[in-house]
Amino acid sequence: DADVTQTPRNRITKTGKRIMLECSQTKGHDRMYWYRQDPGLGLRLIYYSFDVKDINKGEISDGYSVSRQAQAKFSLSLESAIPNQTALYFCATSDSNEQFFGPGTRLTVL
Amino acid sequence: LAKTTQPISMDSYEGQEVNITCSHNNIATNDYITWYQQFPSQGPRFIIQGYKTKVTNEVASLFIPADRKSSTLSLPRVSLSDTAVYYCLVGDMDNAGNMLTFGGGTRLMVKP
Numbered sequence: 001d002a003d004v005t006q007t008p009r010n011r012i013t014k015t016g017k018r019i020m021l022e023c024s025q026t027k028g029h030d031r032m033y034w035y036r037q038d039p040g041l042g043l044r045l046i047y048y049s050f051d052v053k054d055i056n057k058g059e060i061s062d063g064y065s066v067s068r069q070a071q072a073k074f075s076l077s078l079e080s081a082i083p084n085q086t087a088l089y090f091c092a093t094s095d096s097n098e099q100f101f102g103p104g105t106r107l108t109v110l
Numbered sequence: 111l112a113k114t115t116q117p118i119s120m121d122s123y124e125g126q127e128v129n130i131t132c133s134h135n136n137i138a139t140n141d142y143i144t145w146y147q148q149f150p151s152q153g154p155r156f157i158i159q160g161y162k163t164k165v166t167n168e169v170a171s172l173f174i175p176a177d178r179k180s181s182t183l184s185l186p187r188v189s190l191s192d193t194a195v196y197y198c199l200v201g202d203m204d205n206a207g208n209m210l211t212f213g214g215g216t217r218l219m220v221k222p
Contacts (some may be wrong), residue, residue, distance in 0.1 A: 004153075035212075042197060042212035043154070059211075075142045098144065101153025 003027045004102035006091050019078040021092030022050045031094045034058075034066060036087040037104075043063040043090060049074055080108040092095050114198045119217040128185045130216050132198030135179045143174060143181045148215070149197045154205040157196075158183070185218075193220045 007022045008011055016067040023032065030051045035043040035058075045058030047066040055066060061083060067075045086109045115133040122128045130177040134143070142161050146154035158165055160181070171184040185192055195215040 009156075041139070042214050045211070085177060088151070092153065098156035099154070104151065104153055106151075 004093055004100050006102040007103050010106045012110050013081055014110050015082055016106050017081050021076045021089055025093045029093040029095055030045045033092040034076045035090045036089050044065050047062060083109045085109050114200055114213050116198055116216045121190055121219045123221050124189055125187050128184045130183045130196055131180055133180045137178050137200050143200045145183045146197045153191050180207050188220045190220050194218060
């Protein structure tokens with residue numbers, strides 16, 4: 001969905017490096033989310049935010065941190081990347097009815 | 111948090127109707143049922159949402175029995191482009207934290 005953009009789309013990094021994934025949305029939604037998806041599996045929630053001052057841990061927050069810089073921007077950081085964080089990362093926004101997902105960031109940690 | 115159970119995979123042929131059933135035995139009073147579709151290397155896309163009985167939109171129908179312990183997504187006359195993974199989610203719309211568990215989904219393969 002062009003209303004939700006993620007940068008970068010692909011990233012290869014090394015173990016121990018700090019990585020930031022960016023998400024921006026033009027839908028005007030207060031709620032934003034970060035998920036990861038491993039091959040052949042469903043999405044797992046990392047963090048979510050209901051507004052700029054609200055941050056909540058999801059199912060698998062260990063090893064990750066987030067920043068909600070503005071209503072439109074929600075960043076995910078890996079402070080010290082490790083190989084098992086290799087995955088496809090999705091950002092999403094929502095109104096009360098449905099979630100709108102970005103195109104994803106494919107992250108490889110060597 | 112209501113847990114959902116879906117078949118891992120299904121096969122169908124072009125032009126057939128496909129029904130995917132999701133079990134959610136511990137659904138709560140305030141929970142809604144939402145279905146998403148995901149193509150490889152893309153984010154999931156909303157298909158349909160309902161609370162009870164039947165909901166229909168331009169792409170699918172959702173059937174929910176009176177006890178709401180299951181739901182069935184119905185895709186009429188599928189085409190090859192409907193090959194995707196379909197996820198059933200159950201949760202409270204006013205508490206978004208409950209809407210955020212994607213299970214393994216159902217992998218639908220549509221054959222010519």
